[in-house]
Amino acid sequence: MNRIPALYAALLQSIQEVPPEFSLPLTIAGKLAGFITPQALKAIAHLPAVRITQTAVHIADPGTPRFELDPLLADISVILRDAGLLKTWRDELLTVYAEGEDLAKMERAAMRPLGLLTHAVHLNAWTPDLQLYIAKRAMTKATDPGMWDTLAGGLANGSEDLEHALLRETLEEAGLQENVLTCRTPLRTLLRMHRRLPEGYQVEDILVSDCILPPHATPCNMDGEVSEIRIVSQQQAVQMIADRQITLEAALVILEGMLSRTSETLLARFRAQPQNQGEPHDKQ
CATH class of the missing domain: 3.30.750.160 (Transcription Regulator spoIIAA)
Incomplete structure (x- = not known):
């Protein structure tokens, strides 16, 4: 786990590129x-x-x-x-x-x-023992098929605000209603990425909400864009990032969550909720 800061710094450097030549x-x-x-x-x-x-x-x-x-x-x-x-x-x-x-x-x-600005929202979902939910992108996806991602995420469209975009993506990709997301942070902007792509220039704000899901929550994909949902330890997630099995955006979201220790702050809130009293919370 000591390699997280260096890994995060390297990924940050990789997402700041100048516009394509002659743009x-x-x-x-x-x-x-x-x-x-x-x-x-x-x-x-x-x-x-x-x-x-x-x-x-x-x-x-x-x-x-x-x-x-x-x-x-x-x-x-x-x-x-x-x-x-x-x-x-x-x-x-x-x-x-x-x-x-x-x-x-x-x-x-x-x-x-x-090269127009877009906004991507992510739900970084944790278990009560601070393991991570990750979702495997379907092979039919146009971008990063077969790679692992955050539990839910995607671009906000022009008919919704960012909060609604997150809730829509969470329902479509994980089958979770808003009433299950009782212990989560407000959306926050992590960074703005600038990447050269074959089709042009990606200028994108990355936003994340961290969430602890209760034990009874069972994520299940609804839109066919996810082939598998898995729970992994933080150590496993870091190794998957190092092995480039997780998308670049998701890797940044996950590593930042570990560095900021947001999930640990959330855990105290989760334990304080009346419906979660008496639940086991053995931290990994």
Whole structure:
């Protein structure tokens, strides 16, 4: 367990990469929003709403209202798809943020070629003896198939706030209702990752809520995106991270939880809840 700080530091360093070569800063309606790849720029350069300078690419004039931005970004998504630049069309809208403002909605698959900010929420779930729940991603997943992940997690879509996103993912991926999550922390932002991907640039805030599940809780996947749910010791989780069996995002979430000792603080709260009085809590 002494290797956790060094392992965490190495992973932190690996997620801070500069934008892909020849990418340019991207503004939408006059606000800095992302970094567009050369391939994406070539595909949309002909659009009247796109203006290109030596130092940046600008989509839509400053102050363009949402009712104009939404269809414009929908058209851009289709153009990128038809150009073969999107990984997997999801038919799911995400919020487009620029300088902290919610500007519009856009197809999820188009976020990376434009280097737009996304938000990923994770439930880091513990047993009362401070072992970890982890979930194996189905082989049909477009990203990291067959790797282990936190019990529940995913991107917040454009129709929900972050708290609702976490509860939705927890229900879909672990079959757990909100009333089981009585001992958990509020969502907190761990970090913002910047990674070069084949399809573009990942700019993503990673948020986590740690939770101790009661002994009667039985996580069970509901959406077919998880092939197995397992309980592992903290030592096993660290070894799996070192062996790269756990996704990068999940590894950061899990290691940070161990370093911050959040679960130990939660355990005191869990034991104090009347419904948990008398439960065995032998710490591993």
